Amino acid sequence: MNRRLTDGLKAGGRLSFSGIVNILIAVIIFSLIVIFHELGHFLLAKRNGIAVTEFSLGMGPRLISTVKGGTRYSLKLFPIGGSCMMVGEDDDDNSAGSFNNASVWARISVVAAGPIFNFIMAFVCAMIITSVVGYDPASVTAVQEGSAAEAAGLREGDVITEFNGKHISIGRDLSLYQTLHGYQDKAIDMKVKRDGKIIDISFTADSVEKKMLGFTYSSEGPAQIMEIYIDSPMMKAGLQAGDVITGIAGTKISDGQELQTYMEEHPLTGEEITLTVERNGKEREVTAKPQMRTVVSSGFAYNLYREKTGFLGVLKYSAVEVRYWISSTVQSLGLLIKGTFSVNDLSGPVGIVDAIGDSVQEAKSEGSVILGMQMLYWVILLSANLGVMNLLPIPALDGGRLVFLIIEAIRGKEVNRNVEGMIHFAGFVLLMLLMVFVLFNDIKRI
Numbered sequence: 001m002n003r004r005l006t007d008g009l010k011a012g013g014r015l016s017f018s019g020i021v022n023i024l025i026a027v028i029i030f031s032l033i034v035i036f037h038e039l040g041h042f043l044l045a046k047r048n049g050i051a052v053t054e055f056s057l058g059m060g061p062r063l064i065s066t067v068k069g070g071t072r073y074s075l076k077l078f079p080i081g082g083s084c085m086m087v088g089e090d091d092d093d094n095s096a097g098s099f100n101n102a103s104v105w106a107r108i109s110v111v112a113a114g115p116i117f118n119f120i121m122a123f124v125c126a127m128i129i130t131s132v133v134g135y136d137p138a139s140v141t142a143v144q145e146g147s148a149a150e151a152a153g154l155r156e157g158d159v160i161t162e163f164n165g166k167h168i169s170i171g172r173d174l175s176l177y178q179t180l181h182g183y184q185d186k187a188i189d190m191k192v193k194r195d196g197k198i199i200d201i202s203f204t205a206d207s208v209e210k211k212m213l214g215f216t217y218s219s220e221g222p223a224q225i226m227e228i229y230i231d232s233p234m235m236k237a238g239l240q241a242g243d244v245i246t247g248i249a250g251t252k253i254s255d256g257q258e259l260q261t262y263m264e265e266h267p268l269t270g271e272e273i274t275l276t277v278e279r280n281g282k283e284r285e286v287t288a289k290p291q292m293r294t295v296v297s298s299g300f301a302y303n304l305y306r307e308k309t310g311f312l313g314v315l316k317y318s319a320v321e322v323r324y325w326i327s328s329t330v331q332s333l334g335l336l337i338k339g340t341f342s343v344n345d346l347s348g349p350v351g352i353v354d355a356i357g358d359s360v361q362e363a364k365s366e367g368s369v370i371l372g373m374q375m376l377y378w379v380i381l382l383s384a385n386l387g388v389m390n391l392l393p394i395p396a397l398d399g400g401r402l403v404f405l406i407i408e409a410i411r412g413k414e415v416n417r418n419v420e421g422m423i424h425f426a427g428f429v430l431l432m433l434l435m436v437f438v439l440f441n442d443i444k445r446i
């Protein structure tokens with residue numbers, strides 16, 4: 001069963017113990033990421049002689065504070081995030097030791113340090129995960145007999161290093177490519193490593209016309225939705241990853257094997273089909289009409305499981321892990337800009353807490369080590385995400401401030417502070433409106 005934060009709600013709207021634990025874990029993860037971000041600003045400010053009036057953990061009224069070296073260090077009431085307050089950061093103070101009095105390159109380093117520290121945090125967490133459970137080599141685990149891939153010379157055990165011009169380091173690189181791009185044409189050009197040699201393999205992928213609903217599901221245990229294809233009938237009908245199929249066309253389904261058997265015995269036609277799914281502890285129906293699509297098959301399967309590696313491998317694949325999440329965020333933003341995704345697909349705090357709660361519940365049954373790895377996994381994902389988002393050239397974000405500082409460095413003259421202030425304020429208002437919209441969407445999905 002797919003458990004979510006909302007499953008923690010008892011009768012009367014009260015949170016259960018598990019719901020509270022999920023929220024606390026999410027708050028801790030968010031706080032660690034934000035604090036490390038602010039620590040980057042703090043350390044570089046100190047390094048460049050900029051006076052920091054306060055460095056705080058949490059928000060709200062101070063519980064404990066002490067002053068050392070001209071900086072007040074505070075622990076505040078609400079354990080959410082933190083802050084680094086510098087003299088002259090948000091006003092016209094040009095006194096010695098103020099942010100405005102520092103050189104433009106010093107200010108650039110201070111502003112950029114926050115996102116960079118998020119990437120450093122992600123790398124450290126990735127090192128822990130890679131040391132304990134290893135990495136996922138992009139090795140071919142099976143080649144379909146009689147497929148174009150087999151005819152082209154692909155063999156089980158080959159390690160994929162390049163796919164249609166995309167460098168591949170881990171199995172998830174290929175998975176991300178296929179999820180975001182699919183097979184836009186049927187031509188596949190690969191490079192694989194076999195017995196220490198790089199081999200070029202090219203072939204035209206096999207294809208077949210068939211009716212599709214557009215999702216994949218777990219074949220072991222409950223028939224849980226693993227992936228929904230972009231613009232598929234079921235995606236448009238409201239099916240979500242994590243939903244558990246409990247019935248199809250009036251027939252009860254207890255697990256993935258039963259669903260597979262049903263689908264084999266009842267091939268899809270052009271008629272509408274209704275799925276009964278369980279979401280947040282409640283059953284609902286989702287109806288869609290299958291579409292005729294050309295299904296392209298690569299003709300091979302590849303590894304997504306982790307295996308141990310040595311010290312140098314840990315360093316290498318920890319960097320690869322961070323690069324993967326940075327790339328995932330950047331490519332997803334690109335698809336959002338192109339219109340492939342819409343703002344309705346974005347998740348805010350409620351959605352993220354919901355997803356973290358899911359992973360906590362699933363990891364609990366695997367033991368404390370797996371639970372710890374799962375939490376570190378979220379730290380990597382969100383740290384890389386926050387780092388990328390903060391570097392975007394959007395007013396009010398670190399990236400927006402960097403744009404003005406770079407302009408100043410090129411011109412040798414700062415941008416009018418009033419103009420810059422108004423632009424940042426407008427950006428802040430727009431970001432808050434977006435946050436409210438995303439939060440509303442989160443709540444609407446519950």
